[in-house]
Amino acid sequence: MPTPAPEFQHPQTRVYWEALDCRFPRVAAVFEECLYEALARLRRPGVEAYIDAARTLGKLGRGVEPALAFLEGWPAAAEAVGESALPAIMDLVKAIQKSPNGKALAPLMQTLAPVARRLQSPEQMARYLDIARELMAQTTGSIHGFHQTIPSPGLPEFFTQAPTLLAQLSLAGLGNWVDYGIRNTRHHPERQTEFFGLRSADSRAVLQRERHGTLFLEVERQLDFTLRALWGESEHLIPYSTAFDELRQPVPYYDHLGMRIPDVQDDARGIGGIDRYRAILAHMVGHRRWTKPVIADNYSPFQRMAIEFFEDCRVETLLMREYPGLARIFLGLHPHPAEDACNPEKQSCLRHRLAMLSRALLDTDHGYANPLLLEFVARFHAALSASAASTREIAEIALSYVARSRRQSDQYANVHFDDTVVDYRDDNRQMWLFIEEGDEEEAFDQERKVDLAQEPGRLPPRHYPEWDYQSQSYRPDWVSVYEALHASGDAGEIDRLLHKHAALAKQLKRLFDLLKPQDKVRIRFQEEGSELDLDVALRSLIDFKSGVTPDPRINMSHRTNGRDIAVLLLLDLSESLNQKVSSSEQTILQLSQEAVSLLAWAVDKLGDPLAIAGFRSNSRHDVRYQHIKGTSEKWGDEVKARLAALEAGYSTRMGAALRHAAHYLENQKADKKLMLILTDGEPADVDTPDERTLIEDARQAVKELDTKGIYTHCINLDPRADEYVSQIFGQRYTVIDNVARLPERLPQLFLALTK
Amino acid sequence: MSNKDQYLVNKEPYYQPQSNEVALFEAAYAARLPVMVKGPTGCGKSRFIEYMAWKLERPLLTVACNEDMTASDLVGRYLLDASGTRWLDGPLTTAARIGAICYLDEIVEARQDTTVVIHPLTDHRRTLPLDKKGELLAAHPDFQLVISYNPGYQSLMKDLKQSTKQRFTGFDFDYPEAGLEADILARETGITRDIAAKLVKIGAAGRRLKGHGLDEGISTRLLVYAATLIGHGVAARDACRMALVRPITDDADIRQTLDHAIDATFA
Numbered sequence A: 001m002p003t004p005a006p007e008f009q010h011p012q013t014r015v016y017w018e019a020l021d022c023r024f025p026r027v028a029a030v031f032e033e034c035l036y037e038a039l040a041r042l043r044r045p046g047v048e049a050y051i052d053a054a055r056t057l058g059k060l061g062r063g064v065e066p067a068l069a070f071l072e073g074w075p076a077a078a079e080a081v082g083e084s085a086l087p088a089i090m091d092l093v094k095a096i097q098k099s100p101n102g103k104a105l106a107p108l109m110q111t112l113a114p115v116a117r118r119l120q121s122p123e124q125m126a127r128y129l130d131i132a133r134e135l136m137a138q139t140t141g142s143i144h145g146f147h148q149t150i151p152s153p154g155l156p157e158f159f160t161q162a163p164t165l166l167a168q169l170s171l172a173g174l175g176n177w178v179d180y181g182i183r184n185t186r187h188h189p190e191r192q193t194e195f196f197g198l199r200s201a202d203s204r205a206v207l208q209r210e211r212h213g214t215l216f217l218e219v220e221r222q223l224d225f226t227l228r229a230l231w232g233e234s235e236h237l238i239p240y241s242t243a244f245d246e247l248r249q250p251v252p253y254y255d256h257l258g259m260r261i262p263d264v265q266d267d268a269r270g271i272g273g274i275d276r277y278r279a280i281l282a283h284m285v286g287h288r289r290w291t292k293p294v295i296a297d298n299y300s301p302f303q304r305m306a307i308e309f310f311e312d313c314r315v316e317t318l319l320m321r322e323y324p325g326l327a328r329i330f331l332g333l334h335p336h337p338a339e340d341a342c343n344p345e346k347q348s349c350l351r352h353r354l355a356m357l358s359r360a361l362l363d364t365d366h367g368y369a370n371p372l373l374l375e376f377v378a379r380f381h382a383a384l385s386a387s388a389a390s391t392r393e394i395a396e397i398a399l400s401y402v403a404r405s406r407r408q409s410d411q412y413a414n415v416h417f418d419d420t421v422v423d424y425r426d427d428n429r430q431m432w433l434f435i436e437e438g439d440e441e442e443a444f445d446q447e448r449k450v451d452l453a454q455e456p457g458r459l460p461p462r463h464y465p466e467w468d469y470q471s472q473s474y475r476p477d478w479v480s481v482y483e484a485l486h487a488s489g490d491a492g493e494i495d496r497l498l499h500k501h502a503a504l505a506k507q508l509k510r511l512f513d514l515l516k517p518q519d520k521v522r523i524r525f526q527e528e529g530s531e532l533d534l535d536v537a538l539r540s541l542i543d544f545k546s547g548v549t550p551d552p553r554i555n556m557s558h559r560t561n562g563r564d565i566a567v568l569l570l571l572d573l574s575e576s577l578n579q580k581v582s583s584s585e586q587t588i589l590q591l592s593q594e595a596v597s598l599l600a601w602a603v604d605k606l607g608d609p610l611a612i613a614g615f616r617s618n619s620r621h622d623v624r625y626q627h628i629k630g631t632s633e634k635w636g637d638e639v640k641a642r643l644a645a646l647e648a649g650y651s652t653r654m655g656a657a658l659r660h661a662a663h664y665l666e667n668q669k670a671d672k673k674l675m676l677i678l679t680d681g682e683p684a685d686v687d688t689p690d691e692r693t694l695i696e697d698a699r700q701a702v703k704e705l706d707t708k709g710i711y712t713h714c715i716n717l718d719p720r721a722d723e724y725v726s727q728i729f730g731q732r733y734t735v736i737d738n739v740a741r742l743p744e745r746l747p748q749l750f751l752a753l754t755k
Numbered sequence B: 001m002s003n004k005d006q007y008l009v010n011k012e013p014y015y016q017p018q019s020n021e022v023a024l025f026e027a028a029y030a031a032r033l034p035v036m037v038k039g040p041t042g043c044g045k046s047r048f049i050e051y052m053a054w055k056l057e058r059p060l061l062t063v064a065c066n067e068d069m070t071a072s073d074l075v076g077r078y079l080l081d082a083s084g085t086r087w088l089d090g091p092l093t094t095a096a097r098i099g100a101i102c103y104l105d106e107i108v109e110a111r112q113d114t115t116v117v118i119h120p121l122t123d124h125r126r127t128l129p130l131d132k133k134g135e136l137l138a139a140h141p142d143f144q145l146v147i148s149y150n151p152g153y154q155s156l157m158k159d160l161k162q163s164t165k166q167r168f169t170g171f172d173f174d175y176p177e178a179g180l181e182a183d184i185l186a187r188e189t190g191i192t193r194d195i196a197a198k199l200v201k202i203g204a205a206g207r208r209l210k211g212h213g214l215d216e217g218i219s220t221r222l223l224v225y226a227a228t229l230i231g232h233g234v235a236a237r238d239a240c241r242m243a244l245v246r247p248i249t250d251d252a253d254i255r256q257t258l259d260h261a262i263d264a265t266f267a
Helices: A011-020 A025-041 A044-058 A064-081 A083-099 A102-110 A110-117 A123-140 A156-169 A171-185 A189-196 A200-210 A216-231 A273-290 A301-322 A327-331 A349-361 A371-386 A391-405 A493-501 A502-515 A534-545 A586-605 A638-644 A652-663 A691-707 A722-729 A739-754 B019-029 B043-056 B071-075 B091-098 B112-119 B180-191 B193-208 B220-231 B234-247 B252-264
Strands: A148-150 A237-240 A253-255 A259-260 A462-468 A473-485 A518-526 A557-560 A563-571 A610-617 A623-629 A672-678 A710-715 A733-735 B035-038 B060-064 B074-083 B085-090 B101-105 B127-130 B135-138 B145-150 B170-171
Touching: A011 A025, A011 A044, A011 A156, A011 A739, A011 B193, A025 A044, A044 A083, A044 A253, A064 A083, A064 A102, A064 A110, A083 A102, A083 A123, A102 A110, A102 A156, A110 A123, A110 A493, A110 B043, A110 B127, A123 A156, A123 A171, A123 A493, A123 A733, A148 A610, A148 A710, A156 A189, A171 A189, A171 A200, A171 A473, A171 A586, A216 A237, A216 A259, A216 A273, A216 B193, A216 B252, A253 B091, A259 A273, A273 A301, A273 A327, A301 A327, A301 A349, A301 A371, A301 A391, A327 A349, A327 B074, A371 A391, A391 B193, A462 A652, A462 A691, A493 A502, A493 A534, A493 A586, A493 A638, A502 A586, A502 A739, A534 B074, A534 B085, A534 B170, A563 A586, A563 A652, A563 A739, A586 A610, A586 A638, A586 A739, A610 A652, A610 B035, A623 A638, A623 A652, A652 A672, A652 A691, A652 A710, A691 A710, A710 A722, A710 A739, A722 A733, B019 B035, B019 B043, B019 B170, B035 B043, B071 B074, B071 B091, B071 B112, B074 B112, B091 B101, B091 B112, B091 B135, B091 B252, B101 B127, B112 B127, B112 B145, B180 B220, B193 B220, B193 B234, B193 B252, B220 B234, B234 B252
Parallel strands: A237 A259, A473 A623, A563 A610, A563 A672, A672 A710, A710 A733, B035 B145, B035 B170, B060 B101, B101 B145
Antiparallel strands: A253 A259, A462 A473, A518 A557, A610 A623, B074 B085, B127 B135
16 A cells, blocks of 8 residues: 655655655654664765665565664664674675575564674674574575575574673674574474573573673582681572573572572673672671661661661671771772762762762772761761671661751652662662561562472482583583482392302302402512511521521511402493393393392402492483492392392483483592493484484593593493494493303403402 | 600790690699590691690600501511611600600501500500510600590591590690680791781681581691791782692682682781
């Protein structure tokens, strides 16, 4: 439907309107304002390019939104990244237009201005566009392999989220995040949409990993130590996320459950992230030590705010008395508002006044000249000079300050906020007692109803990362491992098995007896030793006296010969164990049972601590780790019963099992730690089509174990194992071709490894 | 008796009593009861024994025990010389002969079967059988046995047998309380009381981490080292890092925490 051309007063506007050649009524409605902004912010050729680009966007046949968003957003964006970035953007627009991704144009344009504000340079902008282009190229699907026909599900989401992402990620981090999304969701449109829309857990986890600044996770232990060492307190630290709440940033606070602190802290005003964390903790500790709650009902919000500022300064002064070095951090982080920054005629200067006062209370070089401020600084220091004062005394000073400094303009809605937020201070909720539940107060911690009946019957899952060889990085918390005791069967069965191998057992027993530790071994015939071996010494003396060359080795010494090895035997219980062995009637599972029984029996005789566990997996969300024998458990009926009930099923996600087993073995106090892995095939799982992924992950897990001082050795029953097992375990593996001989070979192998 | 004189403590060691331990030790010595001193490393156990030896005017033989020590290292052994073998008394035997205080430092470091040789000396018998030599040595009336050990190791292997423990009277030592410790630092190294108090504060921060990543807190001895360095003109922060933090931990988190404590204390 043709719309009448709008009547613009200014001839120049009319010229540009014609150049724009656009009939959208929504554009016409705002065109004049947009143009004025462009004329104010752009140079002349820039304005022409602007109009030209908008015309192109309007004629793409994608509706009004791209052109409109561009017209509104570009002047501000151009100011941030420079006008020279426009051609690159228009190139991307053309590329998008040629692909089936036309829907992504609107979000691209809508977020251009906020993105540009984060990026600040044309080079950075170009890099951002490259990332988007790569995402588009990788995720736009094709049916026949030639023409791309299916739009990328993630691209519009990506553009929509871009400002949020860039607020927290560097461009490199953004690149990694996008890369991760492409690789893991390329074949799964719904998951891709969720990933790029920041709705899936993986997406948030990777975002968290790539964020800049000091992550809480990395410094949690250090903060615990700080709390304990400096303040003699131990408190549960609970991070809250600052990533997904743009409008209302959460503030630290503490309650009976613990201290809530942000999950990441960027460096700010020359103070490092870790020091910002320390400031938050110190401030809260100060409140816990010195703040006594006061009744809030009789105070107005302004009065309360003033009391909070004064009280915050009081605890900080006391903290700095205890540790003077904290002054550097507190003063570094505390804003130093300029005295004339706020105009009391037009704005409410309440916050500004209090922030200045707060600065002056802490900092002797504040440089403010306001006599009222100086007077109250003096009163504050006088109150604190003799003792620590109390919250109540400080509240009185604060109230009289409010009374004397009040201005009419304090009621204005236009509050001066700049430079008045002290971000390491908590929200002071512990400072107030409310007798009545006020109508303006939110109840922050409503008691949650915990349904005790719903206590889970099993342990919660443990999450482990998985190595992604393509990006050479870990996928955070990728695998969920559930652990449980293995089910029990008939212990007699194992006894029968042992009986069947009685001859072998006897032979093993002899071998193992030789290994039994003899704690002290005497070493004779030493030239240097701890004691004279009198027998030898006399013989030498006789030789000497009779003119023969005496043997000088007349001392002896002692050596301790203990065995200190902790062993964990990890059994692969995947489906393939149910196959029959060609040479006999038994399945691999039954043979493994026999072998493990013999080994466990023999090791028990030897006295080494041995744990046995089995694992299997059914996708990354369900890896089962089953305890068959605990380290300190005796080789008795209970263990035998569990061993008798072994069952095979599902797949082999080895890396996660290795990591979980290592977590147990690591805590053993032994000189040497050995993990034996008995498996019959390569790592594989149903949700991982690329078979190399799990092999590489297992190899990475073995490397991790190495650094933990755990020696791994794989016993593989797959005759074709040579192809992959050395990739995972290096030289530490044994392939047993003749599976029927496993019961005999396993204990021998154990002996050879531990001798 | 020059042999005896070399073990005498000639100059008064500086020792600041924490409570009535001096009087108690004197009483134990009067009855010749064996004494055990327990406490964390570097809290003044050895200094106390040295001081008591000086005060009682007895020679002092100190043996630092270690895992490789055998019974013959304590009792004595046969050595060879030109004409045949010659017996050489070990420190325990020497002390029992000359009537000295024999101080076995960190006794838990020695193996349990080694420490059994002290048993006959520490009950009513007060004798030391030298089986290899065929001599039953009766201890000198002035002889006293003192052992020290650090119960903080919390290791199954490093503990005393009950039969050994129950032959001793015991003292529990700990780091002195803050004011006293600052006095000790100031007196021992000549730094100002103010700096000494700050050092003690850092020491306290480290001690709170014991059991949470540190096996042992920052000892008074290390504080003295730090104070000494400061006394020699080293900047306080550097001295603290060097003497108080680097020696006790390799854990990066703890190191940074303690570094922060130092920065926070020395503004």
